[in-house]
Amino acid sequence: MLDAKIPAGPMDDKWTDYKGHCKLVNPANKRKLEVIIVGTGLAGASAAASLGEMGYKVKAFCFQDSPRRAHSIAAQGGINAAKNYQNDGDSVFRLFYDTIKGGDYRAREANVHRLAEVSANIIDQCVAQGVPFAREYGGLLSNRSFGGTQVQRTFYAAGQTGQQLLIGAYQALERQVALGNVTMYSRHEMLEVVMVDGKAQGIIARDLITGTLERHFGNAVLLCTGGYGNVFYLSTNAMGSNVTAAWKAHKQGAAFANPCYTQIHPTCIPVSGDHQSKLTLMSESLRNDGRIWVPKKQGDTRKATDIPEEERDYYLERRYPAFGNLVPRDVASRAAKERCDEGYGVGTSKQAVYLDFAAAIERYGKIEVSKEGRTGVGKDEIIALGKEVVKEKYGNLFDMYEKITGENPYELPMRIYPAVHYTMGGLWVDYELQTTLKGVYCLGEANFSDHGANRLGASALMQGLADGYFVIPYTIGNYLADEIYNKPVSTDHPAFAAAEKEVNDRLVTLMNIKGKQSVESLHKRLGKIMWEKCGMARNAKGLTEAIAEIQALKKEFWSDVKIPGTIEGFNPELDKAGRVADFIELGELMCKDALDRNESCGGHFREESQTEDGEAMRHDDQYMYVAAWEYAGESNWNLHKEELKYEVIKPSQRNYK
Amino acid sequence: MEHYNMNLNLKVWRQQNGKSKGEFKMYRVEDISSEMSFLEMFDVLNEKLIQDGEEPVAFDHDCREGICGACSMYINGKPHGPWQANTTCQLHMRAFKDGDTVVVEPWRANAFPVIKDLVVDRTAFDRIIQAGGYISVNTGNAVDGNALPINKDKADASFAAAMCIGCGACVAACKNSSAMLFLSAKVSHLALLPQGEPERHSRVINMLAQMDKEGFGACTNTGACEATCPKEISLTNIAMLNKEYLTASLVADK
Numbered sequence: 001m002l003d004a005k006i007p008a009g010p011m012d013d014k015w016t017d018y019k020g021h022c023k024l025v026n027p028a029n030k031r032k033l034e035v036i037i038v039g040t041g042l043a044g045a046s047a048a049a050s051l052g053e054m055g056y057k058v059k060a061f062c063f064q065d066s067p068r069r070a071h072s073i074a075a076q077g078g079i080n081a082a083k084n085y086q087n088d089g090d091s092v093f094r095l096f097y098d099t100i101k102g103g104d105y106r107a108r109e110a111n112v113h114r115l116a117e118v119s120a121n122i123i124d125q126c127v128a129q130g131v132p133f134a135r136e137y138g139g140l141l142s143n144r145s146f147g148g149t150q151v152q153r154t155f156y157a158a159g160q161t162g163q164q165l166l167i168g169a170y171q172a173l174e175r176q177v178a179l180g181n182v183t184m185y186s187r188h189e190m191l192e193v194v195m196v197d198g199k200a201q202g203i204i205a206r207d208l209i210t211g212t213l214e215r216h217f218g219n220a221v222l223l224c225t226g227g228y229g230n231v232f233y234l235s236t237n238a239m240g241s242n243v244t245a246a247w248k249a250h251k252q253g254a255a256f257a258n259p260c261y262t263q264i265h266p267t268c269i270p271v272s273g274d275h276q277s278k279l280t281l282m283s284e285s286l287r288n289d290g291r292i293w294v295p296k297k298q299g300d301t302r303k304a305t306d307i308p309e310e311e312r313d314y315y316l317e318r319r320y321p322a323f324g325n326l327v328p329r330d331v332a333s334r335a336a337k338e339r340c341d342e343g344y345g346v347g348t349s350k351q352a353v354y355l356d357f358a359a360a361i362e363r364y365g366k367i368e369v370s371k372e373g374r375t376g377v378g379k380d381e382i383i384a385l386g387k388e389v390v391k392e393k394y395g396n397l398f399d400m401y402e403k404i405t406g407e408n409p410y411e412l413p414m415r416i417y418p419a420v421h422y423t424m425g426g427l428w429v430d431y432e433l434q435t436t437l438k439g440v441y442c443l444g445e446a447n448f449s450d451h452g453a454n455r456l457g458a459s460a461l462m463q464g465l466a467d468g469y470f471v472i473p474y475t476i477g478n479y480l481a482d483e484i485y486n487k488p489v490s491t492d493h494p495a496f497a498a499a500e501k502e503v504n505d506r507l508v509t510l511m512n513i514k515g516k517q518s519v520e521s522l523h524k525r526l527g528k529i530m531w532e533k534c535g536m537a538r539n540a541k542g543l544t545e546a547i548a549e550i551q552a553l554k555k556e557f558w559s560d561v562k563i564p565g566t567i568e569g570f571n572p573e574l575d576k577a578g579r580v581a582d583f584i585e586l587g588e589l590m591c592k593d594a595l596d597r598n599e600s601c602g603g604h605f606r607e608e609s610q611t612e613d614g615e616a617m618r619h620d621d622q623y624m625y626v627a628a629w630e631y632a633g634e635s636n637w638n639l640h641k642e643e644l645k646y647e648v649i650k651p652s653q654r655n656y657k
Numbered sequence: 658m659e660h661y662n663m664n665l666n667l668k669v670w671r672q673q674n675g676k677s678k679g680e681f682k683m684y685r686v687e688d689i690s691s692e693m694s695f696l697e698m699f700d701v702l703n704e705k706l707i708q709d710g711e712e713p714v715a716f717d718h719d720c721r722e723g724i725c726g727a728c729s730m731y732i733n734g735k736p737h738g739p740w741q742a743n744t745t746c747q748l749h750m751r752a753f754k755d756g757d758t759v760v761v762e763p764w765r766a767n768a769f770p771v772i773k774d775l776v777v778d779r780t781a782f783d784r785i786i787q788a789g790g791y792i793s794v795n796t797g798n799a800v801d802g803n804a805l806p807i808n809k810d811k812a813d814a815s816f817a818a819a820m821c822i823g824c825g826a827c828v829a830a831c832k833n834s835s836a837m838l839f840l841s842a843k844v845s846h847l848a849l850l851p852q853g854e855p856e857r858h859s860r861v862i863n864m865l866a867q868m869d870k871e872g873f874g875a876c877t878n879t880g881a882c883e884a885t886c887p888k889e890i891s892l893t894n895i896a897m898l899n900k901e902y903l904t905a906s907l908v909a910d911k
Binding site: 046049050053064065066067068069070071073074083085121123124125126127128129130132133134135136137138139140141157158160163164167170171172174175177178184186209236238239240272273275276277278280281400403404405406469470473518520521562564565569570572573 | 673674690691692693694696697700701704706707708710711712713715717718719720721722723724725726727740743747749751772773776778779780782783786787788790791792793794795796797798799800801802803805806807808809812813815816819820822823846847850852853
């Protein structure tokens with residue numbers, strides 16, 4: 001079932017050879033071929049713009065009111081590229097190596113190498129579009145270091161890199177809309193893939209304003225629908241981010257790969273109460289200057305500033321002297337959880353640790369004083385100068401923190417706690433980004449391919465744009481070249497009618513349940529099960545319980561959910577109900593996958609598989625594979641394994657001590 | 658900071674769809690924590706409405722971290738509510754006290770027709786961008802990113818304009834419902850960069866024409882837009898737009 005279609009030959013030549021030999025479609029034929037793109041974040045918007053420019057007829061769909069709102073917009077830190085502008089030894093190979101290692105040796109080498117190869121083109125393309133990246137005084141692009149790598153390869157636009165890249169892709173997309181090459185369907189949601197003779201020939205979409213179902217023909221369908229972190233209810237994802245389109249494809253036959261690989265980001269603003277609807281990330285870059293600590297005494301209720309230095313436990317510096325506060329995300333998150341579980345947590349919930357800038361403020365203040373060549377400066381003035389420097393570096397993040405918590409992080413340490421942020425798993429794709437469902441492709445966070453078991457910072461934006469701008473324009477041609485011989489399928493075809501009926505029946509069923517519990521309350525309960533039993537640490541007992549609990553919750557959902565309003569017209573509760581129903585099914589599969597993988601790797605930590613001092617332990621002999629799950633009926637999946645062969649990089653156990 | 662709970666009276670605009678007549682309705686929410694965001698308070702209201710068998714209030718929202726630009730409530734007579742440089746989703750309930758009455762309306766502008774309750778149609782903004790808010794470069798044509806140095810001050814100014822989140826608060830705040838701040842932010846963003854130079858003249862003319870066509874009003878330099886903008890987009894962008902437009906009108910071929 002799984003043919004990754006990795007080109008033969010040396011790693012360095014695979015992509016070049018592929019591009020040199022893949023099939024092409026001539027311009028006259030491109031005009032006759034229609035491509036459906038679902039989701040218009042970085043991956044979807046860049047793909048829609050590029051394919052539109054090439055001459056394909058593109059139809060793009062998003063559930064938001066405008067493609068500019070896709071959640072790619074919230075990415076803060078930056079985008080990696082192997083430009084080596086800093087002359088610090090970066091190269092395609094090093095970016096390739098760091099990404100494979102960061103992914104804990106669970107990603108496919110050929111895909112990751114291609115990602116590293118095209119990374120530099122992305123920066124050029126974005127600059128040409130007018131993306132205002134940060135620059136040095138000489139007018140050249142600025143870089144910063146990120147996520148523990150040893151080179152400076154991260155390009156950024158203050159703390160809003162995702163926004164600027166998305167606006168660039170959005171503008172390119174709107175240009176194609178203006179030229180008539182792309183038709184944009186905003187406030188639309190894909191609810192089914194239409195299969196004719198074993199290949200995708202269109203979708204059923206629902207107009208979220210009128211509630212009507214629409215049939216759309218396409219020679220191929222590209223799913224660029226982002227991650228599924230909202231299965232946990234609380235995450236850093238946008239409220240609307242969902243798995244529905246990918247899940248519909250999965251149930252039609254697209255294998256879902258490594259669903260249990262979830263990235264829990266260590267520095268997020270903690271939950272403040274049951275009312276919490278989402279969590280907000282504080283950029284990883286803060287760990288460059290902030291020191292993480294908890295009190296040495298359990299249940300200490302003193303104010304942070306009243307706890308003397310010797311009674312503080314800087315646990316990351318203690319446990320990982322070599323990397324200290326800059327250990328990778330998965331390691332930092334687990335260490336915070338360990339301290340809180342042991343009773344050392346802070347704040348009212350006790351589910352938080354401190355991220356303290358006092359030392360950095362003083363250090364920067366002293367540097368400022370010495371720059372001015374002054375002596376005998378009082379401590380207050382040093383602190384004031386230091387605050388100015390910190391403000392310049394992190395001002396927008398500090399402001400955001402203060403708006404949310406009401407606390408001034410210049411005076412008090414931030415309280416932070418890990419939160420669900422990114423999902424490395426997704427639809428299984430081959431080298432061409434095609435899923436196991438013929439004619440259905442998957443790009444960006446929605447696919448599984450490039451980050452293995454853990455994603456490095458500033459790599460998500462890179463992958464989304466690599467897939468959309470530089471990979472799919474080639475690989476889609478290899479498929480569509482054969483489609484020119486086929487006449488477009490009419491949307492009156494029985495397959496369209498059957499798919500539409502299926503979607504409609506499901507909506508009617510949902511509306512007719514007329515139970516007592518709101519969609520939101522059921523979603524919260526799913527999230528609680530997932531967070532407690534399939535969250536930062538997992539074990540066989542908990543996962544087995546979780547599967548039973550989710551199955552019970554599913555029954556409750558389908559017999560007791562309460563959806564107000566009607567099928568016709570604007571009804572966000574109905575939209576949400578469909579998404580939560582899919583999350584429930586996905587949650588079960590995630591637990592199943594986590595149960596199957598009895599090793600710890602990247603974001604997946606199995607308590608049964610750890611070293612004596614509590615570090616993650618991989619089992620390459622048993623689990624060096626991609627777990628691709630094929631849907632086989634309710635609560636039933638077949639596992640297919642894609643063996644991972646490391647030809648270039650030799651896997652080793654990660655160590656940050 | 659001390660946390661407290663409050664009871665509030667909400668006066669909320671309800672409108673079934675674009676064709677029906679709307680009206681204010683009064684609701685009461687209780688035990689609202691000062692730590693909640695304004696939209697979480699609306700979540701509480703909506704859960705209560707659902708339990709009472711009523712339709713929840715429709716409102717646009719997505720990222721809930723102040724960057725996507727989806728949220729759009731007109732709160733107590735101000736777009737995005739009382740805080741400066743803030744979006745509705747980042748407004749927190751400690752801005753209010755027990756017993757307050759809070760009036761919540763949708764953005765009001767001819768070019769932003771109501772879809773339902775507090776949700777309006779802002780696709781006019783997308784069409785303004787389609788009229789020229791881009792640089793015409795196809796994928797794969799780019800030269801090296803460092804081939805063309807850009808003065809840092811100009812790059813920073815371009816970025817400051819590009820920070821616009823397209824929420825439409827500027828239009829909602831304007832007595833003329835003008836989209837000048839939105840439009841000028843895009844014109845400045847691109848005109849300040851050398852990459853934007855070739856289409857500089859046609860861009861401003863076409864985008865402005867589209868703004869008029871969409872039914873947005875004219876700019877009378879009141880500055881309510883700048884005062885309400887969650888990203889503090891500066892009024893100087895409008896000055897720049899006027900300069901760009903004047904130059905373009907004198908020299909443009911089309």
